[in-house]
Amino acid sequence: MMFGGVFFKSKSTPKYWAIAGLVIIIIANCFELRSGEPFFAVDVKYMLSFNSFNLTFITVALSCTLLYFLLSGRDVEKVGANVSEYFALIFFVLCGVCLSATFNTLLILFLGIEIMSIPLYILTGSDKRNLKSNEASLKYFLMGAFSTGIMLMGIAFIYGGNSEGSFFINNISLGDGKMPELIAIGMVFIMIAMSFKVSAAPFHFWTPDVYDGAPTVFTSFMATIVKVGGFIAFIRLFENSFGKVHHQWQMLIAIIAAATLFIGNLTAVFQQSVKRMLAYSSIAQAGFMLLAIFALNDAAKEGLVLYSAAYSLATIGLFAILIKMNDYTIEGFNGLGKSNPVLAVTGTIFLLSLTGIPLTAGFQSKLFMLMAALRNGHQHWLVLFAVLCAAVSAYYYFKIIQAMFFKDAQVTETAAVEIVTDITPTFKILLVLTAGLIILLGLFPSLLTEWLHY
């Protein structure tokens, strides 16, 4: 991919290559999921594991990336000169996502997380002449390096605490009753590092700055596919290695989830810039996804896949609209309903889905999450708290809807300002399709969750 840029003169060629490649991977992946027969039998020495949950998740992540390319591919080209590098880096990230969805040892987990993160540092800073982009990149890199260190330390502790000295995740000696100290310390370290990657409070401080500073197209990618990639690693690790001592760390996750929900939602209320608001909203949504790790049962796993899809679809769609806007503040959306009804209506569906209104995928995924958390049987306060936070989230999501439909666009002295630029009919059709997909999943979530049972 990266060298492709040397050969192709045309600027848009990498995009088409990327899309074509992605389609092939998705088809291969679906085929394997359905039949259980891989295309190439590579001996992975039990380092990776492929089951229906992992593969379904990868399919979701890849499909979302495909959609992301289709919707925002043109905007990726506008960021700078090195188009093919951008696409190549995105593919590296995808590789990391796949590794962290299938890892079977702590080493592969570490590899996956790092392959996922390092290209992102570059992508964040890809707008070289923009000071904010550089700052975000540096900040992200420093913080990310720090969390990597903590994670490595955690892995080292666990390795040391293991009687047999093994990195395999389902081979950790947890002891009877209480966990051995070394393992417990290691687990907490890994939990901190993972919380950092999925931007859970109180390790979320990098998120708004980085999301705000990065070029908007890449923010869209980071906030969706990368984030759910982090979650898949999180839940797989904690289910397979620490699932047996669930009750010992459950409270810790409950507190992290509650803090994430609280901080994300409350701070989002005060944001003026939609981009920043979406950054905080992504923190808030992460809080909801943490409920899956809190609950750790079958419903939670189904819910997490559904949540990943619902959240990614809606957020990618919203960012795709946001990129086209000339003004990123909420006022910038004023009057969009009149000038671009298609964008406004689809945007409304995305927002309703994020809020969790019935008929959208967002509702079904929240329903699954709440169901999982309640089925778990402990800590009902967390569910109540999550629901109240969801009510708060309606406040800021609906502010955008209000701006789009009920307020008029600012009119300068000469003429009405163009609210959006560069809208093609294909873009509109894609948005409508995305919105349709959200509603379809909202009506029949089993379309997606059934894949888990293959």
Next chain:
Amino acid sequence: MFGNDITIPHLLIFFPLIAGLITFFIKKDTSVKAWSLFSVFITLFISIASLYYRNNAALSGLTFNYEWLKYMGASFSVSLDGMGRLLTFLTAFSFPVIFIATYRNSYKNMKAFYGLMLLSQAGLMGVFLANDALLFYFFWELALIPVYFLCSRWGGEKRIAATFKFFIYTFTGSLLMLIGIIYLYLQTGGTPVSDHSFSLQAFQAVSLIPSQQNWLFWLFFIAFAVKMPIFPFHTWQPDTYEQSPTAVTMVLSGIMVKMGVFGVIRWLLPIFPLAVAKFDNVVIGLSVIGMIYASLIAIKQDDLKRLAAYSSIAHIGLMCAAIFTTRELALEGVMIQMFSHGINIIGLWIVIDLIEKQLGTRKISQLGGVAHKAPVLTIMLVVIAFANIALPLTNAFVGEFMMFGGLFRFNAWYSAVAGLSIILAAVYTLNMVQKVFYGDTNSLTDLMKEISLNEKLVLGAVVITIFIAGVYPQPFFELTKDTVAAIGTRFK
């Protein structure tokens, strides 16, 4: 979702839904109106047809079950019992009345307005028909969303803030109910394909210990109380009624508040009988406080819309108090009163809207002597006002009499205090009639003209319904007999 045959519940939900979606694509404003009117009349016709089904016979035409989310045990299950038929008929009857009464109003972006109105009709129908908790929740929210857009787009000056308050209130309430639904769902027994089930029957079969019932009761009750609204959850209501376009206010006050009442009867009473028995005094107390409080505020109101809004709170408070007595007599009263209140309050809004359209004001202090200029309007209004006070011969008398009867048997003191609200209702209603319609005309009301023929027809229909239901309420009792009996047996 249709299976092999199309039943009446299908038609009631999907006809307005599809008609509403079509409306968004009609270009000409006049055809939008004609099409919407046509579609609501078809819905009315379907609903009348449903009334002719006898309670026991031919049930196959009234219930329907489709496995919607098989592995979760949620199904698209709809059925019409007596109360369902009554309320779907109210919905089907109100929309033509509303559309005709506001036929001459013009709105910006007409197709969106009428489209959303029809969608809200579909949502309301769904709420009254759903037999499955998840489906009920779906429609409960879906009825809200179009109304939210209608109010914030076409409402008065402070519409955005008022509607937002309304939305956040109800959304929070609904989410609490959602927790309750999920919790109950996890207690239900399994079906052949799933571990649990969302169906109403399964919910009713769950045996809960008292402490579970107690907190689940409040999760559900808050959602319903916000919708009704019951003191102290009522603060969104006057603002929203005042700021909404009148056609939407009619939907809100005539039909949507019934969602709360309906929810209590359909879901709360049968599922949490112990908690209902435990908290009946609390709820009745709140309702009675709300009745007196709202009536007192109504006396001081100068804005006709706010007056009607507070009067509505008082009436709903009585219904809620009557439900929680769990006496069959009171429940029968609630049934007929749900219908009557819908008709009466819509009639009242029509009159207010006519005055506002002609004179541009709703302030009682600026009006007077309308009777000299518009005698027919005045006659209609006086009948509606009498129904609002529940004088004999009007529909509200029957219902209120029975509700007070039930309340009296429950506890005479409540009945005595609540009875004050009838006197207060007479004070504010007659005061309004006197100041607006009688006395001398002023420079503003000199401009008042008599109402047109179609407005006469609509108000005539309302007035005739008031009298029919007031003189011969028997059909209503027969219609809702099965629902009342089903509740009654659970509380014996």
